[in-house]
Each structure stands twice: as structure tokens, then as C-alpha cells.
Amino acid sequence: MSETRLAPLTAAADWPGITGADGTRWHYLDTGATAQKPQAVIDAVTRAIGVDYATVHRGVYTRSAEMTLAFEAARRKVAGLIGANEGEIVFTRGATEAINLVAQTWGLANLKAGDRVLLSTLEHHSNIVPWQLLRERTGIEIDVCPLTADGRIDLDAAERILTPAHKLVAFGHVSNVLGSVLDAPRAVALAHGVGAKILIDGCQAVPRLALDMKALDVDFYVFSGHKLYGPTGIGALYAKADILDAMPPWQGGGAMIDRVTFERTTFAPAPQRFEAGTPAIVEAIGLGVAVDYVQAIGLPAIHAHETALVRTTREALRSFNAVRLFGPEDAAGIVSFTLEGVHPHDLGTILDEEGVAIRAGHHCAQPLMDHLGVPATARASFGIYSDESDVAALVRGIERTLRIFG
Structure with missing residues (x-):
């Protein structure tokens, strides 16, 4: 994977909803639904x-x-x-x-x-x-x-x-x-x-x-x-x-x-x-x-950071024959996909066991699902706190899912 880091954009301590007291990280890839809150906003x-x-x-x-x-x-x-x-x-x-x-x-x-x-x-x-x-x-x-x-x-x-x-x-x-x-x-x-x-x-x-x-x-x-x-x-x-x-x-x-x-x-x-x-x-x-x-932080920096993560994610997911990607290569902060033979809800459940949070469903866009010919997709969406470790965790979770359903 390409080198992608948040620093110096933001600090892990700014995100109590992502970094636990023991330093463990929740791989939150559902920012498109709702973003985590920085400590400054909480305060x-x-x-x-x-x-x-x-x-x-x-x-x-x-x-x-x-x-x-x-x-x-x-x-x-x-x-x-x-x-x-x-x-x-x-x-x-x-x-x-x-x-x-x-x-x-x-x-x-x-x-x-x-x-x-x-x-x-x-x-x-x-x-x-x-x-x-x-x-x-x-x-x-x-x-x-x-x-x-x-x-x-x-x-x-x-x-x-x-x-x-x-x-x-x-x-x-x-x-x-x-x-x-x-x-x-x-x-x-x-x-x-x-x-x-x-x-x-x-x-x-x-x-x-x-x-x-x-x-x-x-x-x-x-x-x-x-x-x-x-x-x-x-x-x-x-x-x-x-x-x-x-x-x-x-x-x-x-x-x-x-x-x-x-x-x-x-x-x-x-x-x-x-x-x-x-x-x-x-x-x-x-x-x-x-x-x-x-x-x-600056919106240009945020957009560039998320674009790099989208590119890294799409490259990683293309290595799976079972993955079908949707949307353009230059998507803004979002990657939607399906896994052959696995309902997105099942994928989301297994990923949750791995500490990875994605959105699975029709995303309040049912006419688009009809257009794509699928009932639902899995969606990974990024924020300013996202980094390469989140992509790696997503990939590991998909590998485990394929082993379970294989």
C-alpha cells in the first residue's frame, strides 16, 4: 500500500471516539453516515x-x-x-x-x-x-x-x-x-x-x-x-x-x-x-x-488526504476477484463495493468483529441501487482521522469473510 499518514493534519488524541484509553484504534469507515467529533467540539x-x-x-x-x-x-x-x-x-x-x-x-x-x-x-x-x-x-x-x-x-x-x-x-x-x-x-x-x-x-x-x-x-x-x-x-x-x-x-x-x-x-x-x-x-x-x-486543517489538505485513501482502497480491493467496485476512480472520500456471494450486511457483521465499521445497505438511495442492479452495497467512507491502518484492517476483514464463505 502507498504511504498515507494523517500527521501533521490532526492528532489521535483529538478523537476520543476512535482511540480508546488503552491506545487501541477503532477502524471507523462510516464517516459518510456521520463523522466522529473532535475533542474541541465535545468541549x-x-x-x-x-x-x-x-x-x-x-x-x-x-x-x-x-x-x-x-x-x-x-x-x-x-x-x-x-x-x-x-x-x-x-x-x-x-x-x-x-x-x-x-x-x-x-x-x-x-x-x-x-x-x-x-x-x-x-x-x-x-x-x-x-x-x-x-x-x-x-x-x-x-x-x-x-x-x-x-x-x-x-x-x-x-x-x-x-x-x-x-x-x-x-x-x-x-x-x-x-x-x-x-x-x-x-x-x-x-x-x-x-x-x-x-x-x-x-x-x-x-x-x-x-x-x-x-x-x-x-x-x-x-x-x-x-x-x-x-x-x-x-x-x-x-x-x-x-x-x-x-x-x-x-x-x-x-x-x-x-x-x-x-x-x-x-x-x-x-x-x-x-x-x-x-x-x-x-x-x-x-x-x-x-x-x-x-x-x-484546510479543505484542500483534507480532500487530498481522503483522495489518497480512496485510491489506496480501490487498489487493494481490486486484488480480490470477488469484489465489484462502484463509482469513479477519483471518488471523493467514499468507496462502495459488493463481495460476490456475501450480502453486505453479513460483511458488515464480520468486519465489526474485526473492529472495522462500514455502512451496509441501500444508503437511502434505493433508486440508485436499482440502477446498479444490487439490493445493497458495502461502503467505506473516510474522514480526516482515517489512515492507512483502516484500509489494512478492511482488507484483513474481507480476507476473513472470504474464508468463512468460501
């Missing part, structure tokens, strides 16, 4: 929910004001990470809620029967089901863009499919199964070329790719904090300021209002208009610290 969450805790945007006392500043600082950090303005960042529970928010606000206000939405074959269920629910309410039509032979969204096909009837394109930036990376600038240009808006699901992109919303000119961009080494229950919707300002509120309650009477309510400006109720204060602060952590 920040502990402080925020403990000695620093108070509500935000409401109290006139000092600690509340300080927590409000920390909460809004997290919004600025998220905006800075993706090249946006803080007023264009709406905190959500995650990418799923962000897509539903767009569907149920912008979608209901702007789409009607006969309008068309273009998705792709590789989309996560979270970027399929909200549009199907909107179809049931409005009568819109959904088209599906096929994939290239190596598992990328086929933008040549998208160009042929798109018409002025298409009002929205919704694509994943990095496939959570194949690791294939969308040519996002071209996708944006194609959508805008027919007058459509475009939403990009960035869950697998934000933890590893440098982004600039202004340069990209995307209309909507969503991601989840827990895949970015932050807490669960927090994510973000980016939307262009003029689009966000024109969108009606989604949920009603405290914090998103200007003035309430029984006769009429007026609403706060964006992004507060979309953050009804007490927000995920602790989670947002933890996400802000995760952003700091990632930026201190």
Missing part, C-alpha cells in the same frame, strides 16, 4: 450546555447576550466556510429539513401544475421524497437525469432534458454512495440557461471541498452539521438573499415574528423568519467550532 458542546448555557435572542441578562453572540458567531463561521453572507444562512436540523423547507416555502409559492423538477438517479431520498410530496400537492412533474458509465450525473443528458418548463434542478454535489462529484458550475449554468433555479445537496461535499457560493451562483445549497464533525440536529440552508427575502415562512412560533395580534402577524426578516422557536443553541455553537477545526 465546546459541554461548556455550552453547562457553565455557559442560556437562551438566545430573548434574555436581557449578560449570559444570554453572550450566548446570542456565540450563536450568531456560528452562523458567520458557516457563512464564511461556504463563501456566503451570514444573512443568507438559515439554521435547520439538517439537510433533510433544509430541502423540505425549500419545497414547502419556495416550492409552494413558485411551482404549479405542469412545472417540472429535474432530479438525478443518484439522489439521496432526502432530495427525492420532498419533491414527490410537493408533486402531490401541486401537480408538478419530476424528471430524472441518468448517470454516466462511471456514476456521475450526466450533464450532457441534463442539457438535452432541460426545457423552459423546468423551474428547479436539484442535484447532489457528491454522491453518498459512489463518491462521484458533480460538475457544479456547469449544472448551475444549465439550470439558469432555461430559467430554472438550482438546489445542490452538499452533505458529502462540505466536509471535503472548498466552496464559494457567490462564485458558484447556486440558488440553494444545503448541508448537515454532523457530517462536518459537528453535532447532530443542526445544519444549514444557504439561499440567495433576494430569494430568501421573497420566501414565505414555513413554521410559525416564537422568534420568527415581528408583531403578533389575533388579527394579524407580521414576520421577522430572513433568516430569522425561518427559525421558529428556541433554536438548537448548543448544536450551532458546536458546529461553529467544527468549522474552525476543519478550516485550521
Whole structure:
């Protein structure tokens, strides 16, 4: 195997979920599902929910004001990470809620029967089901863009499919199964070329790719904090300021209002208009610290590191005749495969006995599984804490599995 090391990117002590007190290592290869948390994030969450805790945007006392500043600082950090303005960042529970928010606000206000939405074959269920629910309410039509032979969204096909009837394109930036990376600038240009808006699901992109919303000119961009080494229950919707300002509120309650009477309510400006109720204060602060952590390492370094691990893994797996690999050679942080004669769930169970954690299943992408002609795949996904020892452990586990099923 090629030489691949994390140092000096990060220290083992930063990852208590991976390195045990006795120094043993858990070979965690399920970062695509959720990332482990660095000690800095754990410490920040502990402080925020403990000695620093108070509500935000409401109290006139000092600690509340300080927590409000920390909460809004997290919004600025998220905006800075993706090249946006803080007023264009709406905190959500995650990418799923962000897509539903767009569907149920912008979608209901702007789409009607006969309008068309273009998705792709590789989309996560979270970027399929909200549009199907909107179809049931409005009568819109959904088209599906096929994939290239190596598992990328086929933008040549998208160009042929798109018409002025298409009002929205919704694509994943990095496939959570194949690791294939969308040519996002071209996708944006194609959508805008027919007058459509475009939403990009960035869950697998934000933890590893440098982004600039202004340069990209995307209309909507969503991601989840827990895949970015932050807490669960927090994510973000980016939307262009003029689009966000024109969108009606989604949920009603405290914090998103200007003035309430029984006769009429007026609403706060964006992004507060979309953050009804007490927000995920602790989670947002933890996400802000995760952003700091990632930026201190540098996204180009993270991407290069994970790319090397993907290359090493694919080379190693190709030595097994029983392995079928999916996705492109330059996949971003993810390797999906099947083992002939072994269900991915069985492989996952045996690997677990070897101290290796992978994802096995349809990965919330059943239409893609149908396209690949398999019920499920095994997926190894990498993070900034992954190293060559994880790949070696995966290979040993596969060798043991083949002996058991041989």
C-alpha cells in the first residue's frame, strides 16, 4: 500500500471516539453516515450546555447576550466556510429539513401544475421524497437525469432534458454512495440557461471541498452539521438573499415574528423568519467550532488526504476477484463495493468483529441501487482521522469473510 499518514493534519488524541484509553484504534469507515467529533467540539458542546448555557435572542441578562453572540458567531463561521453572507444562512436540523423547507416555502409559492423538477438517479431520498410530496400537492412533474458509465450525473443528458418548463434542478454535489462529484458550475449554468433555479445537496461535499457560493451562483445549497464533525440536529440552508427575502415562512412560533395580534402577524426578516422557536443553541455553537477545526486543517489538505485513501482502497480491493467496485476512480472520500456471494450486511457483521465499521445497505438511495442492479452495497467512507491502518484492517476483514464463505 502507498504511504498515507494523517500527521501533521490532526492528532489521535483529538478523537476520543476512535482511540480508546488503552491506545487501541477503532477502524471507523462510516464517516459518510456521520463523522466522529473532535475533542474541541465535545468541549465546546459541554461548556455550552453547562457553565455557559442560556437562551438566545430573548434574555436581557449578560449570559444570554453572550450566548446570542456565540450563536450568531456560528452562523458567520458557516457563512464564511461556504463563501456566503451570514444573512443568507438559515439554521435547520439538517439537510433533510433544509430541502423540505425549500419545497414547502419556495416550492409552494413558485411551482404549479405542469412545472417540472429535474432530479438525478443518484439522489439521496432526502432530495427525492420532498419533491414527490410537493408533486402531490401541486401537480408538478419530476424528471430524472441518468448517470454516466462511471456514476456521475450526466450533464450532457441534463442539457438535452432541460426545457423552459423546468423551474428547479436539484442535484447532489457528491454522491453518498459512489463518491462521484458533480460538475457544479456547469449544472448551475444549465439550470439558469432555461430559467430554472438550482438546489445542490452538499452533505458529502462540505466536509471535503472548498466552496464559494457567490462564485458558484447556486440558488440553494444545503448541508448537515454532523457530517462536518459537528453535532447532530443542526445544519444549514444557504439561499440567495433576494430569494430568501421573497420566501414565505414555513413554521410559525416564537422568534420568527415581528408583531403578533389575533388579527394579524407580521414576520421577522430572513433568516430569522425561518427559525421558529428556541433554536438548537448548543448544536450551532458546536458546529461553529467544527468549522474552525476543519478550516485550521484546510479543505484542500483534507480532500487530498481522503483522495489518497480512496485510491489506496480501490487498489487493494481490486486484488480480490470477488469484489465489484462502484463509482469513479477519483471518488471523493467514499468507496462502495459488493463481495460476490456475501450480502453486505453479513460483511458488515464480520468486519465489526474485526473492529472495522462500514455502512451496509441501500444508503437511502434505493433508486440508485436499482440502477446498479444490487439490493445493497458495502461502503467505506473516510474522514480526516482515517489512515492507512483502516484500509489494512478492511482488507484483513474481507480476507476473513472470504474464508468463512468460501
